[in-house]
Amino acid sequence: MTCSNCAMKLESLEDTLEGVKEINASYHKLEMVIEFDESKLTDEQIVAAVKEKGYQAVAV
């Protein structure tokens, strides 16, 4: 992430990724906290969706 707009772009996954309940992305902390339904979505799918947006993510 290079600015607050990147955090907004990542939070837009809320609208497109099925199984996501809430996303809180922070440019200040360079982190994204995602609450999701594990029966519909996996860590790998989230990392891939983030990559598609042009960013790199590591699940922790």
Place this chain on the structure above:
Amino acid sequence: MLGALLGWLGSFLTLSPMTRAMLMIAIGIFMIGNALRMFNVHPIFRYFSIEPPKFITRYIRRTAKGTDTATPLFLGALTVFIPCGVTQAMMATALGTGSVVMGAALMFAFVLGTSPVFFVVAYLTTELGSRLEKLFMRFVAVVLLILGFVTLDGGLNVLGSPLSFQNLTRNLLPSNSDSAPVAESPQLSTPEGEITLNVEDNGYVPSTLKAPAGKVLTLNLITNQTYSCARDFVIPALDYYQLLPDTGTVQVSIPAQEKGSTLFFTCSMGMYTGQIVFE
């Protein structure tokens, strides 16, 4: 609409030079902090990027997807709230007009004039490849850093600080100090106890005035078809602020000053500066 609102607000408020100086210093620091953030100097500078509350970003995101006519109008209206130093300075100026019509006209002219620039910047950031985008962002950071220092310096000038770049360097550069043709300056042709300063479109002549210490003086400010911001004359230490007529003479009473002291003067934007040295 924002300009009209600011002008209307300004008719109730008066933005004193001190308030303006503090605003300029804050904006300058904000711009420098953002430039350093873009250079990735330290993670602390990320906090210069304002993260709007989540409910606002969610609302903007969902509205931006709308196809009704209100969507572009809403997004366009938001651009004036971009935390950009120049925009905020213009908003402060609109506030300073104290008139609904003047405030609206000023902001309208500003938006009209900057629209092509915003369009080109938006086009470049979306169309450039990631490598070129990085270079472009570096370029933006350099420009922001320079503008930040210029704004901060202007604020220090309006505050009457001897630490501003112009006030620090004035005495180091021979062209601006003693070798300035004081003898040719109009101050010697004026009666005793009076000093004269020509307020011109590109600044104050001479930029360094010399005056006797320990005496009450009259400073004659002469304008002759002067239309630049040099007319907006400020002596911060005396809390003196006056918009001079485009042509005419305004007299300012200067209380007795100690020997060796310096009184800085400037335009209200901190662009044009000068000093009176008491000997």
